[in-house]
Amino acid sequence: MKTFFRLIALVKPYFWWMALAALIGFATTGSGIGLLMTSAYIIAKAALQPPMVTLQLGIAGVRFFGLARGVFRYIERLISHNITFKILAKLRLWFYDAIEPLAPARLMHFKSGDLLQRVVDDIQSLENIYTRVLGPPLTALLVAALMWFLLGVYSLQAALLILCFHSLAGIGVPLLTRQLSRGLSVGIMNRKAEQQVLALDLFQGIGELQLYGQLPAHLAAMQSAESGKLQLQRKNAIIEGLHESLTGLLMNGALIAILWALIPSISTGVVNGISLTVITLAVMASFEPFLPLPSTLKHLEADQLAGERLFEILDAKPETVAPLTPLPFPAEHSIQVEQLSFTYPGSDTKALDRLTFTVLPGEHIAIVGPSGAGKSTITSLFMRFWNSSEGSISIGGHNITLFDPEELRRQIALVSQRTYLFAETIRENLTLAAPDATDDDLKKALTAAGLSHFTAKLDEWCGQHGMKLSGGERQRIAIARVLLQHAPIMILDEATANLDGVTEREVTQTLNAISSGKTLITITHRLKAMEQYDRILVLEKGKIVEQGLHRELMDGNGLYRRMWELQHVAEMTG
Ligand SMILES: Nc1ncnc2c1ncn2[C@@H]1O[C@H](COP(=O)(O)OP(=O)(O)OP(=O)(O)O)[C@@H](O)[C@H]1O
Numbered sequence: 001m002k003t004f005f006r007l008i009a010l011v012k013p014y015f016w017w018m019a020l021a022a023l024i025g026f027a028t029t030g031s032g033i034g035l036l037m038t039s040a041y042i043i044a045k046a047a048l049q050p051p052m053v054t055l056q057l058g059i060a061g062v063r064f065f066g067l068a069r070g071v072f073r074y075i076e077r078l079i080s081h082n083i084t085f086k087i088l089a090k091l092r093l094w095f096y097d098a099i100e101p102l103a104p105a106r107l108m109h110f111k112s113g114d115l116l117q118r119v120v121d122d123i124q125s126l127e128n129i130y131t132r133v134l135g136p137p138l139t140a141l142l143v144a145a146l147m148w149f150l151l152g153v154y155s156l157q158a159a160l161l162i163l164c165f166h167s168l169a170g171i172g173v174p175l176l177t178r179q180l181s182r183g184l185s186v187g188i189m190n191r192k193a194e195q196q197v198l199a200l201d202l203f204q205g206i207g208e209l210q211l212y213g214q215l216p217a218h219l220a221a222m223q224s225a226e227s228g229k230l231q232l233q234r235k236n237a238i239i240e241g242l243h244e245s246l247t248g249l250l251m252n253g254a255l256i257a258i259l260w261a262l263i264p265s266i267s268t269g270v271v272n273g274i275s276l277t278v279i280t281l282a283v284m285a286s287f288e289p290f291l292p293l294p295s296t297l298k299h300l301e302a303d304q305l306a307g308e309r310l311f312e313i314l315d316a317k318p319e320t321v322a323p324l325t326p327l328p329f330p331a332e333h334s335i336q337v338e339q340l341s342f343t344y345p346g347s348d349t350k351a352l353d354r355l356t357f358t359v360l361p362g363e364h365i366a367i368v369g370p371s372g373a374g375k376s377t378i379t380s381l382f383m384r385f386w387n388s389s390e391g392s393i394s395i396g397g398h399n400i401t402l403f404d405p406e407e408l409r410r411q412i413a414l415v416s417q418r419t420y421l422f423a424e425t426i427r428e429n430l431t432l433a434a435p436d437a438t439d440d441d442l443k444k445a446l447t448a449a450g451l452s453h454f455t456a457k458l459d460e461w462c463g464q465h466g467m468k469l470s471g472g473e474r475q476r477i478a479i480a481r482v483l484l485q486h487a488p489i490m491i492l493d494e495a496t497a498n499l500d501g502v503t504e505r506e507v508t509q510t511l512n513a514i515s516s517g518k519t520l521i522t523i524t525h526r527l528k529a530m531e532q533y534d535r536i537l538v539l540e541k542g543k544i545v546e547q548g549l550h551r552e553l554m555d556g557n558g559l560y561r562r563m564w565e566l567q568h569v570a571e572m573t574g
Pocket of ligand 1: 344351369370373374
């Protein structure tokens with residue numbers, strides 16, 4: 001129930017619009033009932049062959065209710081769709097706002113297909129919270145109250161009978177169908193989530209699946225998820241048919257009961273034949289708003305689940321929050337890392353263990369070490385994707401937690417091993433780093449990054465994940481982004497690791513050119529052109545085990561020299 005009230009709180013700003021839509025929904029159904037009643041009145045009265053003039057009121061009624069029903073239905077749809085789109089927009093923005101600070105630390109537990117389902121299907125299901133969950137019961141209640149009142153004028157017994165039948169149709173049938181379909185909506189939703197995850201894995205990993213002969217097994221898993229979903233949907237359709245039949249049965253039962261209660265009143269003159277005909281059709285029409293009620297409970301169940309899944313994201317505490325009054329980023333940007341330790345949640349070994357080092361403005365340092373030594377963890381802490389458990393990183397003498405994380409990320413340009421390119425144009429992939437950049441700026445950055453042949457292709461599509469570009473070109477786009485960012489500090493985290501020897505050399509040259517005058521931290525496990533660095537820190541199992549210039553480290557007999565010899569012997573023999 002808590003989730004339901006939180007969802008209601010979300011749509012609270014539209015309360016008056018929803019009340020208006022419910023009222024107009026009631027007017028629509030009321031007009032339908034009025035139309036049937038006045039039609040019945042004309043037919044019954046005409047059978048007695050009265051003078052034409054006595055039918056005029058009925059004819060005017062038919063015209064009025066006939067027109068009113070259409071007009072009210074249109075206005076009601078207009079308002080409820082307007083509410084729905086407003087809710088949808090609000091939910092999407094709210095979800096994106098909530099998800100942004102969670103990346104990447106809090107999102108790594110979610111599969112991307114699952115996140116996709118939350119943003120598409122769950123939100124889509126919540127957009128109907130008014131039209132399918134809140135609106136129908138309100139309309140049904142108003143119509144039922146009108147009928148109780150109408151019948152009460154003739155007979156208390158008839159009013160009580162219709163109250164019983166309405167209660168059965170409005171409460172009994174929905175509860176019964178809910179009981180029968182318990183878990184179905186949740187099951188269908190889970191199957192859909194499973195399908196999304198499998199589909200996304202198929203699109204992204206089709207190469208690997210083919211390579212290892214796992215494509216048939218993956219397709220079979222997708223097929224099984226689909227047939228599982230279909231089975232549940234079939235069951236759902238049968239239950240839906242059942243509730244419609246039950247409501248129809250109750251409507252006919254109500255009709256017989258009301259006739260049974262009112263026919264004796266004809267002899268006493270309380271009800272005449274014409275009124276009885278009118279009442280009969282009104283009773284039938286009054287069941288129309290009860291038809292969607294069983295689905296209301298099902299939608300409520302689905303919305304509760306969708307709400308829980310979305311609140312799970314919303315309630316997750318972001319790893320990094322901006323301070324209330326962030327410090328401006330200092331002009332002097334020497335870096336001081338002091339006793340920095342970090343352990344990933346759920347891990348019992350320290351990824352970083354009491355690191356201490358400084359980087360002066362304009363200095364170029366390299367952090368090297370074997371795989372798993374903790375090199376990339378340093379990048380994550382610098383970018384504040386994670387927060388350190390102990391120790392600190394300071395820039396210009398201020399702990400980086402005092403800066404706005406967004407500003408910090410603007411001031412530290414990062415080129416990592418894998419550059420993500422959006423399935424957009426070259427221009428859009430570049431302006432990500434500088435939304436206000438002119439075409440001239442983009443062309444200059446592309447030329448400096450060694451992509452002068454791309455300057456005429458700003459509007460060219462990069463393909464899914466930048467598939468239309470080579471690995472080297474993708475890294476050069478990342479370099480162009482860094483150039484556009486104009487950040488004083490650069491971190492290159494295995495920026496050339498995925499490139500072939502020739503491209504690696506070319507990209508490294510470009511990187512050297514653009515990093516001149518900037519503070520540079522290069523993270524790598526490949527010891528190439530190490531003479532250029534002012535200092536090299538050697539990391540092993542989260543600790544700095546050696547540091548110095550290339551030649552000093554080569555003079556020693558430590559890990560650095562062993563790594564260097566291993567790599568260069570391997571290269572010579574390879
Ligand atoms: N998200 C994570 N959750 C738990 N442990 C992690 C996570 N990311 C990294 N680790 C662990 O932390 C340690 C340091 O990882 P890190 O990625 O910083 O090493 P690295 O030196 O950059 O390695 P490589 O050169 O292979 O990229 C490793 O033992 C790794 O398994």
